[in-house]
Amino acid sequence: MDSALTVRLVDWHAHRAELHAIRRAVFIEEQRVPEELEWDEVDARCGHVLAFSPEDAPIGTGRLLPDGSIGRMAVLKAWRGRGVGSAILGMLLSLARKEGFDAVRLHAQTHAVGFYAKHGFAVTGDEFMEAGIPHRTMMLRLEPQRGEG
């Protein structure tokens, strides 16, 4: 990722507006996910990552749920293909290790299976529909990291 781009772990309550804006643009407007399916009560209990442009504008996000699964990975269209999604995923995986999970699971949109596979995730089941979009469950076993904890 371009060194002028940054990713940070952020507090849901303090950064709710930025997190909402990215997810609205990507999931509700671009992917036509019904608004009532996008927002849930789990957000307040998740770890959230925000990516920022060199001008410090929020450009991507993702969350780690209390059960150790990853979700809501979204990078604004104009910023894709530059390593932003990978940096967000990397930070969520570090957080999962720190929290003691030995594996993480996610529901990958089928078109994004290749993205997660590049990061070591393997498909564990058949395709299914969620929010009107085809998905596959994927899993990654985590090795404990030295120097963290």
Ligand SMILES: CC(C)(COP(=O)(O)OP(=O)(O)OC[C@H]1O[C@@H](n2cnc3c(N)ncnc32)[C@H](O)[C@@H]1OP(=O)(O)O)[C@@H](O)C(=O)NCCC(=O)NCCS
């Ligand atoms: C999926 C998403 C988060 C990836 O973010 P990104 O910033 O574009 O990803 P990166 O630039 O870090 O890509 C890393 C690698 O994965 C590859 N990749 C990215 N998106 C991919 C996709 N949809 N399918 C296959 N490979 C993909 C890239 O080519 C890149 O490969 P490289 O390292 O060999 O160049 C982004 O495309 C996105 O927000 N999509 C719309 C929302 C969405 O579908 N979210 C996923 C829900 S499960």
